[in-house]
Amino acid sequence: MTAPIFSLLAAAFYLGGTLYQIRCLMRRRSASPNLLRAIGVVALLSHAGSLYVQMVTADGLSFGFFHVSSLIAWLVLAVILMFSLRAPVTSLLIVLFPLALITDVLAWLFPGHGAALIPGKSAVLVHVLLSILAYGILTIAAFQAALLAVQNNQLKHRNPVRFNRTFPPLQTMEALLFQFLLCGEVLLTLALISGFIFLDNMFAQNVAHKTLLSCLAWVVFGILLWGRHFRGWRGSYAIRWTLGGFLLLMLAFFGSKMVSEFILPI
Structure with missing residues (x-):
């Protein structure tokens, strides 16, 4: 109980x-x-x-x-x-x-x-925990991007509803978004590296789609961080790329897990 x-x-x-x-x-x-x-x-x-x-x-x-x-x-x-x-x-x-x-x-x-x-003492546990940490931080980034989109839309239409008044300024929200993205990208990199080290085959039939989608998400977040640093990407660019990378990551993890546990349980 x-x-x-x-x-x-x-x-x-x-x-x-x-x-x-x-x-x-x-x-x-x-x-x-x-x-x-x-x-x-x-x-x-x-x-x-x-x-x-x-x-x-x-x-x-x-x-x-x-x-x-x-x-x-x-x-x-x-x-x-x-x-x-x-x-x-x-x-x-x-x-x-x-x-x-x-x-x-x-x-x-x-x-x-x-x-x-x-x-508890399996080396695979390191990969799993790093993956969960990466997904957690990048989930925060996705929520931050979604709220940033709401705030940006309201300000663009000059209609700052009461929900908007609880938010920090746009510049602060954007800076926080990229801090979360950088931290999440580092953790995702470590998770992928640990997977290639500790798992027998990251491209085995039952995990190939998960590995591919995770790698694609890693590329998307990497391009976004590069664009922010060298091209000054912000606003709608940051929101779209963040949500796109997050969607790939969620399909990689939750999509494959849902299929294996509920649709095609082994």
């Missing part, structure tokens, strides 16, 4: 944080960053307890579809809360709290469906 208690406690705090932000939005005032961080920390601790109970087994670590989704959401939120101590990123929490809530509940309701078990 431990996992349900942790999951429900985390869900309650995620829901409370979401409702608080919506209330502030409706009243046209800024949410308290300190209160949001406090809610987020308690929710993360409860969420971590739920993940630990569900994923750590006697045979190894369980990496089922919903487990990994929940872990990535946890990681994304943890990074944002730490980053919020030195940068204005708490506006992202209005999207991340509900996302963490949904993945937390789904991981509890559907534990271990077709889950892959990886021994």
